[in-house]
Amino acid sequence: MRLKRARIQNYRSIRDTGWFDVDEAKTILVGPNEAGKTAILEALQRLNAPEGVEPFNPLRDYPRKLYNEHIQLGKLQASIIPVVSAEFVLEPEDLRGLPESYAAATYQVTRMLDDSVEHCLEDGPSAQLFTDEVRKDLGRMATYARERIEGDGDTDPSVEEELEEVIGEWRVGKTTIDGERAVALAGWLESLEDLIDEGDVDEDARHTRLLGYTREAEDRESALQTLWERVPVFVYYSDYFRVRPNIHLSHFATRQEQNLLDDNRFDYGNKCLLKLLGFEARELASLGAAPDPADNADAFEAFRVPLDERSIQLNAASTRLTSEIRKVWNPGGERTDADTVRVIADGQYLKVVVQDELGVEIEFDQRSAGFQWLVSFFVVFFAEAADSNANAILLLDEPGLSLHGLKQRQFRETVSQLAVGNQTIYTTHSPFLVGPDELDLVRVVEMNDRDTGTKVHVSVLAEDPAALLPLQEALGYDLAQSLFAHQRNLVLEGLTDYWYLEATSQLLRSAGIADLDSRISLVPAGDAGKVVYFATILHANRLKVAALLDSDNAGDAAANQETLIHTLGNRRILRTSDVCPGSISKPEIEDLLRETLIAVADGEFGVDVTQTVRSQPSRPIVDVFADEITGFSKYRLGKAYLKWTQSHEAGDLTEAERDAWAKLIGQINKALK
Numbered sequence: 175m176r177l178k179r180a181r182i183q184n185y186r187s188i189r190d191t192g193w194f195d196v197d198e199a200k201t202i203l204v205g206p207n208e209a210g211k212t213a214i215l216e217a218l219q220r221l222n223a224p225e226g227v228e229p230f231n232p233l234r235d236y237p238r239k240l241y242n243e244h245i246q247l248g249k250l251q252a253s254i255i256p257v258v259s260a261e262f263v264l265e266p267e268d269l270r271g272l273p274e275s276y277a278a279a280t281y282q283v284t285r286m287l288d289d290s291v292e293h294c295l296e297d298g299p300s301a302q303l304f305t306d307e308v309r310k311d312l313g314r315m316a317t318y319a320r321e322r323i324e325g326d327g328d329t330d331p332s333v334e335e336e337l338e339e340v341i342g343e344w345r346v347g348k349t350t351i352d353g354e355r356a357v358a359l360a361g362w363l364e365s366l367e368d369l370i371d372e373g374d375v376d377e378d379a380r381h382t383r384l385l386g387y388t389r390e391a392e393d394r395e396s397a398l399q400t401l402w403e404r405v406p407v408f409v410y411y412s413d414y415f416r417v418r419p420n421i422h423l424s425h426f427a428t429r430q431e432q433n434l435l436d437d438n439r440f441d442y443g444n445k446c447l448l449k450l451l452g453f454e455a456r457e458l459a460s461l462g463a464a465p466d467p468a469d470n471a472d473a474f475e476a477f478r479v480p481l482d483e484r485s486i487q488l489n490a491a492s493t494r495l496t497s498e499i500r501k502v503w504n505p506g507g508e509r510t511d512a513d514t515v516r517v518i519a520d521g522q523y524l525k526v527v528v529q530d531e532l533g534v535e536i537e538f539d540q541r542s543a544g545f546q547w548l549v550s551f552f553v554v555f556f557a558e559a560a561d562s563n564a565n566a567i568l569l570l571d572e573p574g575l576s577l578h579g580l581k582q583r584q585f586r587e588t589v590s591q592l593a594v595g596n597q598t599i600y601t602t603h604s605p606f607l608v609g610p611d612e613l614d615l616v617r618v619v620e621m622n623d624r625d626t627g628t629k630v631h632v633s634v635l636a637e638d639p640a641a642l643l644p645l646q647e648a649l650g651y652d653l654a655q656s657l658f659a660h661q662r663n664l665v666l667e668g669l670t671d672y673w674y675l676e677a678t679s680q681l682l683r684s685a686g687i688a689d690l691d692s693r694i695s696l697v698p699a700g701d702a703g704k705v706v707y708f709a710t711i712l713h714a715n716r717l718k719v720a721a722l723l724d725s726d727n728a729g730d731a732a733a734n735q736e737t738l739i740h741t742l743g744n745r746r747i748l749r750t751s752d753v754c755p756g757s758i759s760k761p762e763i764e765d766l767l768r769e770t771l772i773a774v775a776d777g778e779f780g781v782d783v784t785q786t787v788r789s790q791p792s793r794p795i796v797d798v799f800a801d802e803i804t805g806f807s808k809y810r811l812g813k814a815y816l817k818w819t820q821s822h823e824a825g826d827l828t829e830a831e832r833d834a835w836a837k838l839i840g841q842i843n844k845a846l847k
Contacts, residue, residue, distance in 0.1 A: 175263070175265060176263045177261075177262055179194060181193045188627050189628075194632050206620070214628070251288075252287040253286055298397075302352075303349070304346060308351075320334055353391070406565045408569055411571065417538070421447075426444065452487050488519060492517050499513065548585075551573065582607050589607075665705050680819070691842075706732060706738045709738060722748045722750075722838075753837040755833070759794070764794075771811065774815050775811060799811065
């Protein structure tokens with residue numbers, strides 16, 4: 175079961191985020207402080223939390239400004255106030271055992287403020303509506319049953335009275351036959367089975383049809399219960415959860431048994447560590463307090479075996495942690511004998527140590543804050559997600575704050591690997607945790623005022639520049655690193671040009687049609703006017719440079735600058751008009767995907783402009799979109815195309831588009847060979 179989208183309402187700073195999409199693997203929430211990012215993750219966790227997580231508390235969790243009016247004065251009941259809703263896509267294992275009619279359904283769950291759950295199926299078999307036709311059928315069934323009873327000399331009218339008790343409050347065209355209503359109706363219909371004459375085909379068919387409505391309701395309720403049991407657990411991890419290196423097992427067990435854990439966030443890491451080890455605190459404490467055995471072989475064996483088992487399990491957990499941490503802390507496999515994590519138990523004393531490359535054991539709390547965070551993260555993740563909750567969704571709140579920037583970049587790749595098996599949503603302020611190729615995974619969180627509350631933008635748009643700062647820094651850092659790191663550089667007008675070229679070249683490479691030289695770095699300049707500056711700086715550093723410019727007015731102005739011509743020469747100034755098919759006037763890069771972008775725009779903006787585009791074959795497609803689509807933006811279109819390429823192949827492009835892009839890639843390779 176995969177989370178498709180989510181919505182948070184009526185929770186602390188959040189009035190209503192609106193529905194926001196969640197990526198199949200990794201989703202990134204960015205935004206300034208106090209925007210509500212943590213509140214989103216905390217609410218999501220409550221949809222289906224691990225054991226021990228506190229339920230919603232209306233006094234603490236309902237928006238404070240509305241509490242007195244809505245809750246305290248009794249205008250609204252907590253049972254009707256939705257807090258967190260999620261829509262899931264059903265996967266083959268979820269559909270196993272369900273009727274085929276549920277194959278296209280999506281499953282929607284809402285956790286209410288009183289912690290109750292409501293769920294339903296969208297795009298699946300719907301509940302039978304109590305229509306006028308159904309009402310008449312039930313009336314005829316009741317009349318028929320009464321007449322059969324009277325024919326036997328019984329004048330008891332209870333059959334019609336019983337029907338009235340079942341459907342008396344039902345509203346025609348409003349009430350659905352489901353839940354308790356379906357159960358009550360089924361009971362009434364089943365009580366009439368012996369009264370139906372087997373030879374009366376019409377009444378038998380009527381009874382079967384009406385009973386079928388209740389059977390469908392039973393199937394739907396059974397399917398909902400089955401799907402609820404398969405909802406992923408939401409595992410929340412924040413920077414506050416740390417593993418303490420030193421635990422007195424007996425004291426910890428006693429506090430846990432007496433509910434005296436004085437700081438839930440502080441002790442959470444310790445509880446996860448013990449869970450990962452496969453022991454209860456009391457069990458480990460009892461093993462550590464085992465008295466000396468009697469002087470005989472059987473007693474010694476009984477003493478030795480559980481202690482050996484404890485030692486082996488601690489060693490297995492240590493080995494697993496060490497392996498995972500080295501993937502991030504020592505990428506590439508260097509210093510493979512370093513940084514070995516060991517969990518050691520000595521009597522009542524449990525501690526975590528790190529063995530360095532010299533074999534020296536250093537207490538865990540003497541290592542860097544970043545290393546402590548990384549170990550703590552993996553302890554919590556493996557304890558809550560990777561073992562018993564393999565289908566968990568991972569919620570990370572500001573991961574890796576204490577990691578160095580380059581370690582954060584490495585950890586970003588680790589999150590991508592974890593997200594293959596566990597959908598992951600994380601918040602961040604760090605540009606190092608947002609890759610330049612991950613902008614389609616970003617959701618911007620902002621709160622412009624308290625009355626409106628927290629909002630989540632499904633596209634990279636925000637009124638507050640601070641919300642976009644991590645993205646700007648991420649792109650700036652990547653650009654700065656790439657400017658002088660590659661011998662071959664293709665300067666592009668902007669970010670959308672980068673997306674189109676990168677995504678389309680990947681499609682053609684996978685299909686064996688064309689292969690953009692992997693040694694070429696793609697450098698978006700920001701706009702056509704800045705291309706000359708980037709090209710000049712790169713050329714001055716004795717790097718090979720070419721430029722790709724649209725054939726619109728801005729592209730023409732840049733291509734005709736003397737400085738650019740002198741720096742690159744005409745051979746390395748590439749124009750979209752050189753490869754664009756048809757008779758398009760002033761073609762831009764989007765015109766190389768003219769037919770495909772019609773479909774992409776229809777899916778993204780909900781407007782079909784096929785006829786308009788084809789009736790104006792010489793007009794740039796972006797101009798048509800701008801006139802025909804309200805709220806159109808090139809950025810949003812480019813992002814939608816990126817998403818489209820994730821589920822399509824080169825064969826889904828038209829032949830003319832494939833030829834144009836293959837020709838363009840050939841020219842780029844030739845210019846920078």
